[in-house]
Amino acid sequence: MMAWWESLSELARSTAVSTLWIIVVTVVLILSVAYLTLWERKLIGWMQVRRGPNRVRIFGFLPGMGQPFADVIKLLIKEIVVPSASNKVLFRIAPAITLIPAFAIWAVVPIAPGFAIANVDAGLLYVLSLTSVGVYGVILAGWASNSKYAFLGAMRSAAQIVAYEIAMGFALVGVLMASNSLNLGVVIEKQAGGFLSWNWFWLFPLFVVYFISGVAETNRAPFDVAEGESEIVAGFHVEYSGIGFALFFLAEYANMILIAALTAVFFFGGWQSPLNGYVAADSSLFQIPLLGPLLNDGTHWLAFKLFLFLCLFLWLRATFPRYRYDQIMRLGWKALIPVTIVWIFVEMLMAHYKIGPWSP
Amino acid sequence: MLVNILFYAFALVLLASAIGVIGSKNPVHSALCLVLTFFTAAAIWLLAQAEFLAIVLVLVYVGAVMVLFLFVVMMLDIDIEKIRSGFTRHFWLGIAVAIVLFLEIVGVVVARGLGANVDMKSGMAPVGAADSNATELGTALYTKYVYPFELAAVLLLVAIIAAIVLTMRQRKGLKVQDIGAQVATRREDRLRILQMPAEKKE
Numbered sequence: 266m267m268a269w270w271e272s273l274s275e276l277a278r279s280t281a282v283s284t285l286w287i288i289v290v291t292v293v294l295i296l297s298v299a300y301l302t303l304w305e306r307k308l309i310g311w312m313q314v315r316r317g318p319n320r321v322r323i324f325g326f327l328p329g330m331g332q333p334f335a336d337v338i339k340l341l342i343k344e345i346v347v348p349s350a351s352n353k354v355l356f357r358i359a360p361a362i363t364l365i366p367a368f369a370i371w372a373v374v375p376i377a378p379g380f381a382i383a384n385v386d387a388g389l390l391y392v393l394s395l396t397s398v399g400v401y402g403v404i405l406a407g408w409a410s411n412s413k414y415a416f417l418g419a420m421r422s423a424a425q426i427v428a429y430e431i432a433m434g435f436a437l438v439g440v441l442m443a444s445n446s447l448n449l450g451v452v453i454e455k456q457a458g459g460f461l462s463w464n465w466f467w468l469f470p471l472f473v474v475y476f477i478s479g480v481a482e483t484n485r486a487p488f489d490v491a492e493g494e495s496e497i498v499a500g501f502h503v504e505y506s507g508i509g510f511a512l513f514f515l516a517e518y519a520n521m522i523l524i525a526a527l528t529a530v531f532f533f534g535g536w537q538s539p540l541n542g543y544v545a546a547d548s549s550l551f552q553i554p555l556l557g558p559l560l561n562d563g564t565h566w567l568a569f570k571l572f573l574f575l576c577l578f579l580w581l582r583a584t585f586p587r588y589r590y591d592q593i594m595r596l597g598w599k600a601l602i603p604v605t606i607v608w609i610f611v612e613m614l615m616a617h618y619k620i621g622p623w624s625p
Numbered sequence: 626m627l628v629n630i631l632f633y634a635f636a637l638v639l640l641a642s643a644i645g646v647i648g649s650k651n652p653v654h655s656a657l658c659l660v661l662t663f664f665t666a667a668a669i670w671l672l673a674q675a676e677f678l679a680i681v682l683v684l685v686y687v688g689a690v691m692v693l694f695l696f697v698v699m700m701l702d703i704d705i706e707k708i709r710s711g712f713t714r715h716f717w718l719g720i721a722v723a724i725v726l727f728l729e730i731v732g733v734v735v736a737r738g739l740g741a742n743v744d745m746k747s748g749m750a751p752v753g754a755a756d757s758n759a760t761e762l763g764t765a766l767y768t769k770y771v772y773p774f775e776l777a778a779v780l781l782l783v784a785i786i787a788a789i790v791l792t793m794r795q796r797k798g799l800k801v802q803d804i805g806a807q808v809a810t811r812r813e814d815r816l817r818i819l820q821m822p823a824e825k826k827e
Contacts, residue, residue, distance in 0.1 A: 386757040397688025
């Protein structure tokens with residue numbers, strides 16, 4: 266087995282390893298999406314003093330844990346209705362276009378210390394460019410459905426995403442200035458030194474702007490005017506049924522996980538442990554069996570931070586009413602963008618006087 | 626070898642989608658073909674190891690410009706027959722422009738050799754001292770070409786402001802929401818509690 270592996274060319278081996286990693290990450294992501302839908306319903310249920318889904322069990326245990334599978338199977342076996350006056354090809358590929366970027370961006374996210382599937386030098390730009398591609402799925406779905414509600418939803422969503430992308434990009438410019446690199450691995454390593462040296466401390470306004478724009482980019486409440494059911498039924502995916510709708514659903518949750526992960530990477534040190542920097546790397550604390558590795562850097566910290574941000578997403582949804590459309594636009598253009606520009610100037614001063622991340 | 630196969634595959638897709646841009650009947654399809662053209666062009670640039678330019682092409686053109694373009698095209702009710710009626714008449718002009726453009730590109734690449742840095746045989750972008758594309762471009766832009774760069778930036782800023790000023794006009798009788806006033810509203814401004822004596826049964 267080893268000899269056969271050694272006999273392969275370098276290209277074939279790296280392709281095989283990358284493919285394996287891609288499959289692992291995709292499967293983990295899809296399972297996370299499935300259980301995120303359940304966790305959302307449970308958490309919001311508890312916040313609203315309800316129980317949430319508690320009927321579908323797995324093998325008679327764990328009430329509610331079978332709910333995602335029940336949902337998926339239901340959606341899979343439903344009839345797919347394609348409107349007769351729609352643009353058939355675009356109607357069918359639109360859900361895929363929303364879904365692909367949400368998964369493709371994971372290629373550059375550093376998922377473990379010093380490891381990403383693709384260690385790209387311009388990783389941050391890759392993230393920005395692919396997040397902006399996701400909007401096409403929404404626009405195409407709205408247009409191809411040939412329905413007024415769907416079209417209105419698509420228009421709202423397009424204007425909103427274009428507006429918030431600018432604030433998001435500017436917030437990342439601040440991260441770039443702090444880390445001096447476009448490589449996400451380097452962005453994380455530059456934050457080393459414990460909880461207070463992570464980017465959120467010195468770039469707090471940018472962190473807030475980034476997270477708010479992230480919520481807006483994923484079309485989540487309170488920014489979910491693209492599917493505002495009280496006005497335009499279900500927005501851009503009103504004509505989708507069965508698995509087509511499920512793909513949009515999957516894309517929305519995959520995007521939430523992605524934004525949570527990116528917030529953790531850009532502002533909360535990614536896989537870094539909050540103790541890292543306060544406790545020496547060779548300290549006896551990290552030598553304790555079981556507990557030691559948990560306290561040290563690792564993928565579990567990324568997962569933990571990601572989970573916290575996902576809960577924040579759900580908390581926002583459970584708490585806030587939907588924004589009015591003109592308020593969304595006002596917030597994006599007149600509040601978030603000026604904040605980022607001002608903070609970039611502040612960073613300029615910090616860099617000049619060697620404060621914070623720029624201290625020698 | 627692999628790079629060559631990929632190049633020809635992407636080039637074929639690029640040409641096909643470029644023809645689709647001018648050939649398709651539906652303007653939305655044309656715009657989408659243009660998006661595909663940008664994507665494949667970005668892929669070809671990636672093959673030439675110009676990853677910064679490739680990603681920026683997707684970021685700027687696909688992510689922002691084409692979204693707005695599509696937005697407008699979808700909203701407009703374009704009479705495609707009217708536009709296509711001039712197709713044969715302007716066809717020769719188009720061919721002439723294409724030939725001139727092609728000759729200009731060949732002139733720049735071959736005659737000037739892009740500053741004689743391009744290795745015409747391998748066709749790859751030259752790799753400089755820093756291994757990252759972005760670093761090299763940044764260094765060049767902020768040191769050697771800093772004045773042209775800043776001039777371009779100011780020009781763009783002027784263009785943005787000009788676009789806003791040109792389109793902003795105050796129409797009379799327009800109802801605009803003043804959000805500050807909306808937020809500052811107190812209960813007393815909207816609500817009046819009346820004391821009504823209850824009717825007595827006679």
